[in-house]
Amino acid sequence: MNQIYKRAIEHWGAAAQVSMAMGEMGELTAELNRFHTQNRKDRLCNLQDEIADVQIMLNQLKMMHGQLAIEEIMEQKLARLESIIDGQQQHNHSTIEPPKNVFTYEYNEDEGLTTIFANGQYVTELVEENGDPEASMNWFAKAYSMTNFALEYQHPNNTTEA
Numbered sequence: 225m226n227q228i229y230k231r232a233i234e235h236w237g238a239a240a241q242v243s244m245a246m247g248e249m250g251e252l253t254a255e256l257n258r259f260h261t262q263n264r265k266d267r268l269c270n271l272q273d274e275i276a277d278v279q280i281m282l283n284q285l286k287m288m289h290g291q292l293a294i295e296e297i298m299e300q301k302l303a304r305l306e307s308i309i310d311g312q313q314q315h316n317h318s319t320i321e322p323p324k325n326v327f328t329y330e331y332n333e334d335e336g337l338t339t340i341f342a343n344g345q346y347v348t349e350l351v352e353e354n355g356d357p358e359a360s361m362n363w364f365a366k367a368y369s370m371t372n373f374a375l376e377y378q379h380p381n382n383t384t385e386a
C-alpha cells in the first residue's frame with residue numbers, strides 16, 4: 225500500500241498532493257455537515273467516499289512529513305486519550321436515559337458484517353471481528369449517544385443470519 229502512495233507523490237509531486245489533501249478535507253467537512261448537522265442520512269455513501277479520499281491523502285501526507293515521527297506521536301496521543309477515558313469512567317455515574325428509538329440489526333455470518341437499522345431505516349454496516357453482532361450494536365449505540373446523536377439505544381429485537 226505504501227508503494228501506491230509513494231508513486232502518487234512521485235507522479236504528481238508533493239505540492240499537488242498537498243493541494244489535493246486540502247481539497248479532499250474540505251469535501252469531507254461538507255459531507256460530515258450534511259450527514260450529521262443537516263441529518264441527511266441519504267448521504268452515507270457520499271460520506272464514506274470522502275472519508276476514503278481523506279484517508280488516502282492522509283497516508284500520503286504522512287509519507288511526505290515523516291511517517292515514523294507521526295506514528296510515534298499518534299501512539300502517544302492514543303495512550304493519553306485512553307488514560308483520559310479511563311479516568312473519566314471512574315467518575316462517571318450518569319443514569320441511563322429511557323430509550324426513544326429502536327435499533328435492530330441483520331448479521332451476515334460469512335462476512336462478519338452487522339447491518340444496523342434505526343426504526344427500520346438502514347444506518348450503517350460494521351465489521352465485527354469477534355463474530356458478535358451484539359457487540360457491534362452496543363458499540364454503535366453507545367458511540368452515537370455519546371456524540372449526542374438523535375438516536376438512542378434499545379435492545380435489538382431482530383436477528384437475521386444470511
Ligand SMILES: [Mg+2]
Binds near residue numbers: 248251273274
Ligand atoms: Mg473527494
